[in-house]
Amino acid sequence: MAATPAREWTGLQQFPVATQTALHNILGKLRQRNKESLSVLVVGKGGVGKSSTVNSIIGERVTVVSAFQSETLRPLQCARSRAGFTLNIIDTPGLVEGGCINDQALDIVKRFLLGKTIDVVLYVDRLDGYRVDNLDKQVIRALARSFGPSFWRLAMIVLTHAQLSPPDGVEYAEFVEKRSGALQAAIRQEAGLKKSEKDVPYVLVENSGRCNTNAGGEKILPNGTVWLPVLVERIVEVATSDTDSVLVDKRLINGPNANERGKWWIPLLVVAQVRQTITIFRHGKQSRALEYYSILDNVR
Numbered sequence: 050m051a052a053t054p055a056r057e058w059t060g061l062q063q064f065p066v067a068t069q070t071a072l073h074n075i076l077g078k079l080r081q082r083n084k085e086s087l088s089v090l091v092v093g094k095g096g097v098g099k100s101s102t103v104n105s106i107i108g109e110r111v112t113v114v115s116a117f118q119s120e121t122l123r124p125l126q127c128a129r130s131r132a133g134f135t136l137n138i139i140d141t142p143g144l145v146e147g148g149c150i151n152d153q154a155l156d157i158v159k160r161f162l163l164g165k166t167i168d169v170v171l172y173v174d175r176l177d178g179y180r181v182d183n184l185d186k187q188v189i190r191a192l193a194r195s196f197g198p199s200f201w202r203l204a205m206i207v208l209t210h211a212q213l214s215p216p217d218g219v220e221y222a223e224f225v226e227k228r229s230g231a232l233q234a235a236i237r238q239e240a241g242l243k244k245s246e247k248d249v250p251y252v253l254v255e256n257s258g259r260c261n262t263n264a265g266g267e268k269i270l271p272n273g274t275v276w277l278p279v280l281v282e283r284i285v286e287v288a289t290s291d292t293d294s295v296l297v298d299k300r301l302i303n304g305p306n307a308n309e310r311g312k313w314w315i316p317l318l319v320v321a322q323v324r325q326t327i328t329i330f331r332h333g334k335q336s337r338a339l340e341y342y343s344i345l346d347n348v349r
Contacts, residue, residue, distance in 0.1 A: 055137075056128065057129070058107070058108075059109070060109040060129065061073075061108055062108075063108045063109070064108055064267075065267045067265045068278060071278035071281075075282045076281070076285070079289070080133075080134060084288070085135065086134070086135040086137065087134075087137065087288055088137040088165065088167055088169070089138045089168065089171060090139045090171070094145045094184075094188060095144075097209060098173055098210065098254070099140055099141065099143075102171065102173055103127065103140045104256070105254065105256050105277065106136075106138060106277075106280070107127060107129055107138065112125055123142060124140065124157065125139070126139045127139075139162070141154075144158075144188050148184065150188065155191060159195055159297070162297040164298070167294060168288045169287045170204040171284075172205070172206050172236075173209060174208060174232065175209055175210045176211045176224075176228055176253060177210050177213050179228075180231065181235045185232075185235060189239040189240055190239045192240075193240040196301065198241065199295050200295060201240040202246070203292055203294070203295060204249050205251065206229060206232055206249055207252055208225075208228065208251060208253050209256060210257075211225075211270050211276070212255040212259075212260055212261065214271075221272060222272065225253065229251040232249075236249050250283055250286070252279055253279075255268060255270060
């Protein structure tokens with residue numbers, strides 16, 4: 050991967066001791082597999098918490114997040130190195146504008162990724178979104194169309210704003226199951242995943258500084274889960290799965306070569322043209338024969 054110079058991953062030291070220990074153990078699984086770098090692509094609609102999630106993973110404010118600017122305006126690559134291991138995270142702008150797919154933003158992302166290899170994709174959305182609408186489906190289709198069928202096999206769903214109170218009469222676990230299940234079903238359908246393939250995994254995240262903490266100062270969800278180590282562990286699981294990483298090359302960005310498209314039509318066109326020529330020739334011979342006999346009749 051054409052890498053941005055990596056800075057020392059000092060943000061790791063900002064985490065509570067228990068979180069640091071968990072992250073070192075989890076990332077050590079990659080080193081055991083001789084994997085010395087990991088490239089993570091973060092995508093989704095605007096305002097869902099992509100940049101905040103990047104900041105949470107790194108442990109630093111590497112992307113600007115404010116109430117007046119909900120997202121990055123262009124792709125941003127952040128590289129951090131620790132003990133010979135390098136983590137590359139690519140934050141991207143929202144893929145929706147004016148209620149439809151922002152093709153310009155998608156094109157910018159594709160060209161930024163040219164020549165880069167993606168190991169894991171984080172598809173970010175909010176847990177407190179109560180339904181999967183047509184726009185969500187358009188985003189899923191656009192990503193599958195732009196980056197190929199392997200894209201969603203490298204993906205995991207990241208549901209932000211996970212410190213919520215579900216509607217009255219609904220348990221937290223039940224709400225999470227329904228929300229994640231709806232997104233998994235939409236991805237399976239819109240991305241064309243096979244029935245034999247597993248659902249895209251999901252993880253819950255709460256990036257807010259008001260997130261509850263345990264006695265050790267670690268951020269926890271309403272169900273008591275320390276979410277950051279779980280997020281990183283899921284990332285490592287995807288990275289070490291049987292699915293190959295995706296190299297974003299010109300063919301992937303531009304689609305099939307224009308000179309190659311439609312070549313399979315050529316034999317059919319040739320056959321059709323030959324048949325048409327034969328038909329015209331036969332018709333011409335018949336016409337000339339009729340004309341000849343007509344002349345003979347007149348002479349007689």
